[in-house]
Amino acid sequence: MDPVTTTYRTPRSPEPQASPPKPRLIATDLDGTLLRNDKTVSARTIAALTAAEDAGIEVFFVTGRPARWMDVVAAHTARHGVAICANGAAVYDLHRDLLLAAYPLAVRDALSVVAELRAAAPGTAFAVERTRGFHYEPGYTAFFAEPDSVSAPIEELLAWATDQPVLKLLAKHPTADPDAFLATARRAAGGHAEFTRSSPSALLEISGAGVSKATTLARCCAERGISADEVVAFGDMPNDLAMLSWAGTSYAVANAHPDVLAATTHRTAANDDDGVALAIERVIAGG
Missing domain, CATH: 3.30.1240.10 (Hypothetical Protein, Haloacid Dehalogenase-like Hydrolase; Chain: A; domain 2)
Structure with missing residues (x-):
C-alpha cells in the first residue's frame, strides 16, 4: 500500500492588531462619579489627577454643575483650568473665572x-x-x-x-x-x-438642541488636536451617556444608573470607593 501523504499548510499569522492610542485626555463627571457622596475629593483621587497630568494627560471636569458650584474642585481643575459646565452649555476658565464659550437654549x-x-x-x-x-x-x-x-x-x-x-x-x-x-x-x-x-x-x-457634554467636549478636543479614541471618560447618570458613547474608552462607576452600566465598555469601583482614581492609576500604568 502506498503511504498516505498529508499536506500540511502553515497557519497564517493573525493580522497584527493596532494598539489603542495612548490616552491624551481624561473627561470625568463630578457628582456621583469623581466626588464622594459627601461632595469631597479624596486624597487618592487628587493624587491620581496630578499623576495623570504629570504623565501628559489633560484632565477635564465635565459636569451638569454651574461654574459657581465648582469651588469643590477648583483647586484640582488641571493646569489649564478649563471645565465644561451645565451639561455642555458653557466652557469656563475656572482659574480666571471667565466664560470662554456658551451654547445657550433659545x-x-x-x-x-x-x-x-x-x-x-x-x-x-x-x-x-x-x-x-x-x-x-x-x-x-x-x-x-x-x-x-x-x-x-x-x-x-x-x-x-x-x-x-x-x-x-x-x-x-x-x-x-x-x-x-x-x-x-x-x-x-x-x-x-x-x-x-x-x-x-x-x-x-x-x-x-444639539448641546450635550459630548458635543462640547468634542469641540474642546478638536481645538487641541485630540481624537475621541484618545479620550477616557467616566460617568454615572443619563446626562453622561452622550459623552461616554463618544469617548474611545468609557467607564461607569459601580453606583451608576443601569443605562450607563449597559452603555459603557469598562467598570470601576463606586464613587465612594475612589473608582475614578483606581481606573486612572491603571490607565497611567498602561493596564
Missing part, C-alpha cells in the same frame, strides 16, 4: 418646552440657570437657591435678564417616576431641546 425654545411639558405632565414647575444666576418659579422647590435668586413665573424669568444666556431650563415634578418623566418630556418637546437627568428625583435638565 428663549423661544424654552417657552415651547414649558408649554408642551405643562400639557404633558401637569404639575411641572420650572427654573432657569443663566450664566450669572439661578431663578425659579414659586412652585419649584429650590434647595440651592441663592441670595440673588428671583422667584417668579417662568415666563417672566425667561423675559428678564436677556443679556445673560440661558444655559439650562430645569423641570421638576413632585410625583413622577424620574425615568418616565424624562421619556415623557422627550416625546412632548424633544424637537425644541435636549433633555437629560442626573438627579435621583424627577428633575430634568434641558439644554439647547
